[in-house]
Every structure is written in C-alpha cells, then in structure tokens.
Amino acid sequence: KAGVTQTPRYLIKTRGQQVTLSCSPISGHRSVSWYQQTPGQGLQFLFEYFSETQRNKGNFPGRFSGRQFSNSRSEMNVSTLELGDSALYLCASSLRLRTSGSFEQFFGPGTRLTVL
Amino acid sequence: AQSVTQLDSHVSVSEGTPVLLRCNYSSSYSPSLFWYVQHPNKGLQLLLKYTSAATLVKGINGFEAEFKKSETSFHLTKPSAHMSDAAEYFCVVTPSAGSTLGRLYFGRGTQLTVWP
Numbered sequence: 001k002a003g004v005t006q007t008p009r010y011l012i013k014t015r016g017q018q019v020t021l022s023c024s025p026i027s028g029h030r031s032v033s034w035y036q037q038t039p040g041q042g043l044q045f046l047f048e049y050f051s052e053t054q055r056n057k058g059n060f061p062g063r064f065s066g067r068q069f070s071n072s073r074s075e076m077n078v079s080t081l082e083l084g085d086s087a088l089y090l091c092a093s094s095l096r097l098r099t100s101g102s103f104e105q106f107f108g109p110g111t112r113l114t115v116l
Numbered sequence: 117a118q119s120v121t122q123l124d125s126h127v128s129v130s131e132g133t134p135v136l137l138r139c140n141y142s143s144s145y146s147p148s149l150f151w152y153v154q155h156p157n158k159g160l161q162l163l164l165k166y167t168s169a170a171t172l173v174k175g176i177n178g179f180e181a182e183f184k185k186s187e188t189s190f191h192l193t194k195p196s197a198h199m200s201d202a203a204e205y206f207c208v209v210t211p212s213a214g215s216t217l218g219r220l221y222f223g224r225g226t227q228l229t230v231w232p
Contacts, residue, residue: 004159033220043206043222056219090159105220107152107159 002027004093004108012114018079021111025072025093031055032074033105034066037088046089049074078113086115118143118216120209122223130231135194137226139207142188149190150208150220151181160206166190168212177201202230 005024013019025032034046045058049068066076072093078085092105123138141147148167152160164175171183181192190207207223 035220042224043220045219048219092160104162104165107161109157109159112157 004091004106006089006091006108006111008111009109010112010114012116013081014116015081015083017081018077019081019113020075020077021089021091021113023074023076023091023093023108025074025091026106029093029095029106030072031094032068032072033092033094034074034076035090035092036060037090037110038086043090046076081115083115086113088112118147118209118211118219118221120207120221120223122205122207122226124226125224126227126229128229128231129197131199132196135192135197135201135228137192137205137207137228139190139192139223140188141190141207141209143209143211145211145213147209147211149181149183150210151175151179151190151192152206152208153203154206154225155203163192163205197228197230199230199232202228204228 033048047057068074088110091108119142151163
C-alpha cells in the first residue's frame, strides 16, 4: 500500500507570493492533518480535515488555509508569504477522525518551503 | 493542558552501547504517548505507542519505552545502538478527552548521534 505522498517536495518562493501544497493520504484514510516544522518552534499543528470538513485548527493566522476533496486528498494554501513561513510542512493521514479514539497517524516526507 | 519535555536536545553514544532518550509529559487527561523518529529529509515514522495497555511498550528496530505515571515519564531505550539509529526522535502526547482530544503535542526533539 502506498504511503502518504506530498508534492512538491521543495519550493522556493518570494515574500508576498502565495503557495499551494498537496497531500495524498494512504488509500482508505479519510483524515488528513497538517503540521509545520521549524527549528525555532518545532512541530506545530496547523489543521485537520475529515470528510472534506475542517475539524480543528491550530494557532496560525488566516493566511494559512486548507481544504479536502472527496477523494480525501488535501491541499493547504499560504497567502502573502513571509520569511517566517519557511519550514517543512508535513501532512499526516489516519483511518479515523482523531476524536474517535486511539488512532495512528502516518506522515508524508514533507514539503520544504523556502521564502526569500 | 498538554505538553512534552524532552530532557536532552542531543545525545551521543557509541555503536553497541545502550540508548536512553528521556521524555516527561503533562496531560489533563489519561494520555496516549508516542515516539516518532525522523531521518534527514524524511517524514516521521512511528516507533512505538502507549495507549493504556501494558506500561512497557515494544516498538520497531529494538526500541522500547516504559510509561511511568507516577513520574509522568515515557523514556525511550534501546540495548545496543546501531549506526542507522542516528536521527531525530520526537516524544508525542495526545489527550484521551477534552477539547484537544487526539491532537498531537510534540516535544522539541532529541538528536541522536551514533559514533562508530
């Protein structure tokens, strides 16, 4: 069974631009979560989607948004990029919604975003 | 509130010697606990998880961890380090109830170096 895939793997953008990252979960998984990883802040939860609905959101500004499609694939968008948005963005999928009890998340390799 | 403290940001061991990565947690509810490993330019891989069953948990690649409620600890150990164990390790807590049910809270990570 194929794992979580993320595209692109690397991105370079300039300040003020916007970017869209894509995540394809493991087949059959309906929950997708996004995390930001930076040296300064570590790993932080961005948001979770289940059945095309955002179920929870971390403490990030409105410039960060996402969506999920009917096939469970998810995209996240960052508008008006800032230097501080440079990070590794990780996507994780799981079979069930996290609130349904014990679950396991499977992580993709991440998208490395550099903002110049 | 939920939080994780990894007591060492860097640990260095010689190949063949034991590994100990320390983790303390705080959780308002009975938690589930995980250890993940991240190799360079890779996503996170689950090593092991504790979900209120046996307090001594065995994971992949010879790793194990012991849940000690009285000490609020979940230290990761391995009897004999291998060069391939060099990576960053994350301790993760997720509460079993409350408004943040199932959300993953990551420690800041421990970089493990293995010397030949």
